[in-house]
Amino acid sequence: MKINNNKDLKLFLDKLSHQLADGGENESASLLSDASQNYIGSSSEFLGEARIALSKILSKNSSGLTENDKNDLRGVIQSIDIAFRKSNGLI
Secondary structure, three states: OOOOOHHHHHHHHHHHHHHHHHOOOHHHHHHHHHHHHHHHOOHHHHHHHHHHHHHHHHHHOOOOOOHHHHHHHHHHHHHHHHHHHHHOOOO
């Protein structure tokens, strides 16, 4: 999955948060919900919090995630990394 802008990222975080909450993984859902709330702040803070939350969920190997979901998380993290490199003039 590729994220093109912060709005796409917020939608992804919200969708995944609901999916995890429905699966009973409230701690992971809360991490994503908290990261999503940073949407109204600075772009760097939002991207950073989202990256941290997604990385934690991926490393926890949440049982509520399919292999496709995990691949989507990796893709989103990669998109965030690219956005940071662009913002720092590295790309």
